[in-house]
């Protein structure tokens with residue numbers, strides 16, 4: 196038999212971190228609330244028993260009417276898990292207690308896990324675990340996902356709770372009027388079959404609190420229940436009781452120390468400064484880009500040398516002409532030409548990881564909240580935009596927690612303008628060919644422009660959505676944390692791996708197709724190949740920008756994945772990366788290259804992004820819209836840049 | 845503890861357009877920890893975070909602020 200265990204708790208308390216430790220998986224962990232947006236399932240065994248573990252998105256309570264809280268509630272009622280681990284943040288116990296109490300009221304088998312206990316120690320505080328255990332009458336364990344302590348204790352308790360046949364019942368004394376109400380409520384509903392799945396006392400309390408189960412009672416029952424007592428009064432008494440109970444619990448559970456501020460607070464003070472904060476933020480970005488050029492470049496050159504010598508060594512060794520060309524010019528030249536950017540991609544993700552794990556990301560979001568509101572977005576949305584610098588797919592998925600529908604729609608359709616990591620190799624190649632002297636600056640300006648494009652695009656799209664809701668910004672600021680190297684390593688590998696996978700699949704495939712098109716029908720005259728014909732077919736709309744057919748073909752195939760632009764250039768220019776820059780500088784002017792950069796920044800989201808746009812909006816219509824919308828905007832901007840730039844150069 | 849403070853707070857919030865956490869804390873003399881308990885309870889009254897501005901009162905709660913004398917530096921953006 197497999198026991199089913201659920202992990203639940205407030206956002207950002209470390210649920211997924213615990214899940215990863217128990218199941219050995221590498222799910223997405225980051226230091227901001229709302230990282231996990233879909234439930235994740237994993238398995239583990241302990242003492243010869245099998246367990247299925249479910250990680251749920253973070254919630255604050257089970258009583259509100261919001262979609263995610265309802266989903267969680269239904270999960271507990273329908274799945275009836277054998278054990279529920281409520282993960283709480285040890286430094287903010289009181290916030291988690293409400294949810295824990297609600298689960299207890301549903302009479303579910305709960306274990307309370309006080310996570311991040313390392314930070315409690317660091318602050319010189321102590322938690323009185325026995326006191327909580329006695330008051331709530333449930334097992335309580337203290338863990339640190341960071342230092343991996345308390346895990347065996349947690350496992351042992353999961354084991355015990357799941358195996359015990361007598362489920363503990365939660366016994367708590369409510370005020371008398373409440374108890375009376377519950378009593379009468381169960382008498383009235385004793386024949387109500389719709390309530391069969393529910394714990395009667397909980398149903399009674401829920402009825403008092405906000406009646407979110409209202410469809411379970413017909414008019415006659417409702418009338419009877421409402422006559423038991425003066426319900427609004429009871430509700431006040433009940434919730435006041437909860438407040439008192441939980442305040443007392445929290446007060447007695449933590450033994451505080453004298454020190455009230457630390458280095459982190461000082462950091463917070465400076466980094467959230469109105470102007471300084473923003474400046475530091477932009478400087479940090481600039482630094483990241485410089486590092487992609489300085490630190491990563493030598494590694495990249497090394498890889499490049501490796502691939503060129505491999506190509507050089509193989510060239511001519513394969514007796515069949517076309518096969519030789521396919522492997523040397525196509526695969527090694529094309530895919531290798533993309534793979535040399537592995538160091539840059541990993542550096543970028545390392546810093547994205549730092550941004551996410553330290554807690555800086557939501558702070559930046561708060562800082563720009565006022566500015567982005569002018570564009571109909573909130574700071575929360577800004578976080579998704581920055582996530583888009585990594586990859587549009589998780590960025591679009593992270594909009595699930597944006598509650599304003601109009602804002603969310605605008606965001607989903609605009610995030611493709613956020614310059615994702617796949618475009619980085621293309622920028623680097625073009626920058627190396629044309630703007631060597633200001634590389635970091637050009638890159639920074641592209642990213643800043645990309646943010647502007649997302650903002651203006653959101654504004655534009657919202658003009659067409661007639662529905663006004665105000666934009667709440669409900670994110671809770673996480674604590675600053677020094678990211679652990681291990682976590683950062685995980686993060687970087689998890690995200691960077693995706694790039695390698697693409698290189699082995701879609702990029703490889705596209706490269707082969709391009710090679711075929713460029714080799715046939717005339718094997719040594721590329722100007723008359725199919726690839727040339729394809730590129731030339733759209734020449735009428737690109738030649739005035741100074742883009743030749745090779746550029747056109749690269750753009751067309753870049754639709755599959757942006758890196759393919761680089762591999763296409765490599766194949767068509769018949770060079771590897773080092774000479775790619777030289778080859779590129781032959782086929783266009785710096786101004787054409789700059790307008791090309793802008794075009795690449797904006798045009799057509801990749802296939803994966805189109806797919807996620809479809810799944811998040813629920814319709815292909817929007818994916819098709821995004822396809823044309825982004826391309827048209829990018830084309831207009833590229834033209835504008837070319838002609839306006841032409842006036843100055 | 846003042847009896848029925850929750851009810852009073854709910855009444856107060858419902859009468860205001862938007863409320864920020866610090867004024868709420870000062871007005872009803874509740875501690876940070878009680879505030880944390882209170883927030884999910886308020887959702888039972890249909891009061892969500894939108895109505896209460898910014899869940900974590902970063903600037904006013906900033907412990908450095910009281911000790912920071914540099915005028916230019918003491919400008920919290922949150």
Ligand SMILES: Nc1nc2c(ncn2[C@@H]2O[C@H](COP(=O)(O)OP(=O)(O)OP(=O)(O)O)[C@@H](O)[C@H]2O)c(=O)[nH]1
Pocket residue numbers: 204205206207208209210211212213223224225226227228229230231232252253254310311312313314338339340341342551552676682
């Ligand atoms: N110091 C410390 N940090 C921790 C601990 N557990 C988790 N973290 C950090 O807390 C942050 C949030 O962790 P997650 O596991 O993503 O939290 P979550 O509860 O799954 O968050 P959501 O999915 O957003 O609800 C990350 O930055 C973790 O590295 C811990 O025990 N100690």
Ligand SMILES: [Mg+2]
Pocket residue numbers: 210211212223224230231
């Ligand atoms: Mg999570």
